[in-house]
Amino acid sequence: MRTALLVTRRELEAYFTSPLAYVFIIIFLALGGALTFYLGGFFERGRADLAAFFVFHPWLYLFLIPALGMRLWAEERKSGTLEFLLTLPLGTTAAVVGKFLAAWLFAGIALLLTFPLWITVNWLGDPDNGAIAAGYLGSWLMAGGFLALSGVVSALTKNQVIAFVGATALCFLFMVSGLPLVQGVFQGWAPAALVDVVASFSFLTNFDAIQNGVVDGRHLVFFGSLIVAALAINVAVVELNKGA
Amino acid sequence: MDVLLDVEGLTKQFGALTAVDDVSFRVRRGEVVGFLGPNGAGKSTTMRMITGYLPADAGRAELCGVDVQREPERARAKLGYLPEGAPAYGEMTPLGLLTFVAQVRGLSGREREQRLREVRERLRLDSVWRRPIEALSKGFKRRVGVAQAILHDPELLVLDEPTDGLDPNQKFEVRRFLKDIAADKAILVSTHILEEVDAICDRAIIVANGRIVADGTPSSLEARAVDHNVVAVTLPADAHERALAALEDAEGVAEVRAANDEGGEGEIVLLVRPAHGTDVLARVHEASRAADLPVREITRRRGRLDDIFRTLTSAA
Numbered sequence: 001m002r003t004a005l006l007v008t009r010r011e012l013e014a015y016f017t018s019p020l021a022y023v024f025i026i027i028f029l030a031l032g033g034a035l036t037f038y039l040g041g042f043f044e045r046g047r048a049d050l051a052a053f054f055v056f057h058p059w060l061y062l063f064l065i066p067a068l069g070m071r072l073w074a075e076e077r078k079s080g081t082l083e084f085l086l087t088l089p090l091g092t093t094a095a096v097v098g099k100f101l102a103a104w105l106f107a108g109i110a111l112l113l114t115f116p117l118w119i120t121v122n123w124l125g126d127p128d129n130g131a132i133a134a135g136y137l138g139s140w141l142m143a144g145g146f147l148a149l150s151g152v153v154s155a156l157t158k159n160q161v162i163a164f165v166g167a168t169a170l171c172f173l174f175m176v177s178g179l180p181l182v183q184g185v186f187q188g189w190a191p192a193a194l195v196d197v198v199a200s201f202s203f204l205t206n207f208d209a210i211q212n213g214v215v216d217g218r219h220l221v222f223f224g225s226l227i228v229a230a231l232a233i234n235v236a237v238v239e240l241n242k243g244a
Numbered sequence: 245m246d247v248l249l250d251v252e253g254l255t256k257q258f259g260a261l262t263a264v265d266d267v268s269f270r271v272r273r274g275e276v277v278g279f280l281g282p283n284g285a286g287k288s289t290t291m292r293m294i295t296g297y298l299p300a301d302a303g304r305a306e307l308c309g310v311d312v313q314r315e316p317e318r319a320r321a322k323l324g325y326l327p328e329g330a331p332a333y334g335e336m337t338p339l340g341l342l343t344f345v346a347q348v349r350g351l352s353g354r355e356r357e358q359r360l361r362e363v364r365e366r367l368r369l370d371s372v373w374r375r376p377i378e379a380l381s382k383g384f385k386r387r388v389g390v391a392q393a394i395l396h397d398p399e400l401l402v403l404d405e406p407t408d409g410l411d412p413n414q415k416f417e418v419r420r421f422l423k424d425i426a427a428d429k430a431i432l433v434s435t436h437i438l439e440e441v442d443a444i445c446d447r448a449i450i451v452a453n454g455r456i457v458a459d460g461t462p463s464s465l466e467a468r469a470v471d472h473n474v475v476a477v478t479l480p481a482d483a484h485e486r487a488l489a490a491l492e493d494a495e496g497v498a499e500v501r502a503a504n505d506e507g508g509e510g511e512i513v514l515l516v517r518p519a520h521g522t523d524v525l526a527r528v529h530e531a532s533r534a535a536d537l538p539v540r541e542i543t544r545r546r547g548r549l550d551d552i553f554r555t556l557t558s559a560a
């Protein structure tokens with residue numbers, strides 16, 4: 001754990017010494033804002049909440065999180081630093097957890113920088129701040145889920161472009177697995193239980209529930225266990241792919 | 245405990261290719277062992293198994309008595325390793341990178357400060373201490389790589405081509421540095437540069453196609469070269485035939501032939517190869533006196549490492 005946190009700190013410092021961090025934050029804020037005001041009709045809705053903001057997060061993350069996650073392992077493999085890192089006396093698990101945590105905290109920082117929106121709704125009206133907090137929590141958890149999936153894909157390749165495209169595709173599958181389109185593929189031949197399982201993997205379904213202010217244990221457990229499972233797979237993939 | 249690195253039957257397969265094939269050797273405290281071989285011989289792969297980075301298909305490696313497959317973290321704590329190409333995070337400064345390594349290795353407080361100062365001075369990193377590593381010259385990058393390997397003052401050092409790509413002065417510096425710290429450590433250095441072996445190694449292990457083809461001191465390897473102890477006799481060109489006849493008859497001589505492109509204008513150099521690598525200088529001397537040969541120069545030559553290297557690594 002000590003070594004994992006050292007890795008986290010090193011990674012976070014690396015984010016902020018590269019332009020990537022600032023580009024990511026600026027794009028996140030600009031796109032998030034534009035979607036909220038133009039597509040979401042923040043003012044036209046005339047309601048003091050941030051629903052118009054959160055509703056676009058799954059789509060925003062679908063591209064931005066793979067962009068953040070693609071370099072996690074692909075870059076280390078390509079530049080050879082993976083061998084340097086993993087021959088220090090720290091385990092692969094510490095490296096995986098440490099790197100994930102750094103990226104997740106970074107996404108959290110970007111998310112927190114949207115606080116002017118929160119100030120705005122509080123200034124305009126009298127919103128349910130509990131629901132807003134739940135929205136932020138759900139959004140961050142969802143970012144963690146996307147990030148953990150992106151990390152797995154990144155560990156499979158040295159090529160960051162492939163990592164980005166692959167991660168986006170994987171994240172998309174997880175996102176939409178609750179939509180009728182996907183359900184239709186399974187219904188008719190798969191047992192109902194399986195259809196429900198597939199649906200329950202949906203990021204959209206789980207995120208919707210949380211951002212509506214329903215912080216149900218099930219949804220927290222969903223994102224939590226998805227992250228843990230993805231990290232475990234990530235460890236295995238890094239181990240298997242080390243030499244290649 | 246004097247054997248700090250004990251490698252036993254290491255084997256690694258990449259698909260159909262056996263990159264490392266049953267490699268065994270030991271390195272003792274105080275020894276600098278050169279790990280030689282042409283590109284693709286399996287040096288890096290062997291080192292990666294020693295450090296536990298790659299799992300071995302067969303065999304084992306013990307680092308200071310700790311099995312690297314069974315207890316990787318404990319084994320790595322005892323090891324200093326420079327991976328091939330000296331990879332490092334380019335956006336970090338030497339100070340940042342070495343501080344990170346020190347923290348991971350559990351060094352703190354005064355000890356950490358002192359070790360950082362020591363490697364900064366020893367590897368002359370002062371001028372680049374706070375510059376991003378990606379902006380450094382190849383020589384400095386290598387030295388940062390060596391610095392992170394020796395930061396915790398390990399007893400066992402494994403260095404994969406520490407002087408590759410350095411200019412002659414930088415090579416000299418790194419070699420001198422390794423010699424300086426060698427006394428109480430065991431050091432395994434891979435290289436494909438032969439002069440390196442003469443310069444710093446007590447022992448050389450030559451690998452080709454994944455197998456060890458020779459293991460010994462540089463002079464014992466030189467003695468295995470075909471032209472070890474060859475006696476070179478320089479004469480006027482017109483004495484060629486006469487000298488050939490006289491020297492071939494001398495006792496203990498296996499073969500006499502004229503060297504290509506040696507000797508001055510109007511001169512010829514005859515190479516007298518002794519049977520079984522024995523010393524025939526005195527006999528050649530006697531024979532040439534007896535035949536009254538107009539000898540201008542007579543020398544005994546040592547076997548050359550690159551000859552034995554070429555013989556051993558191209559046969560397979």
Ligand SMILES: Nc1ncnc2c1ncn2[C@@H]1O[C@H](COP(=O)(O)OP(=O)(O)O)[C@@H](O)[C@H]1O
Binds near residue numbers: 243244258261290
């Ligand atoms: N990850 C890998 N996958 C497939 N082949 C590899 C891999 N690593 C090394 N090899 C092959 O194994 C052989 C030995 O390589 P290496 O250990 O790097 O040699 P050296 O360090 O002596 O130059 C080479 O033929 C190389 O192409």
Ligand SMILES: [Mg+2]
Binds near residue numbers: 284287288289328
């Ligand atoms: Mg190599």
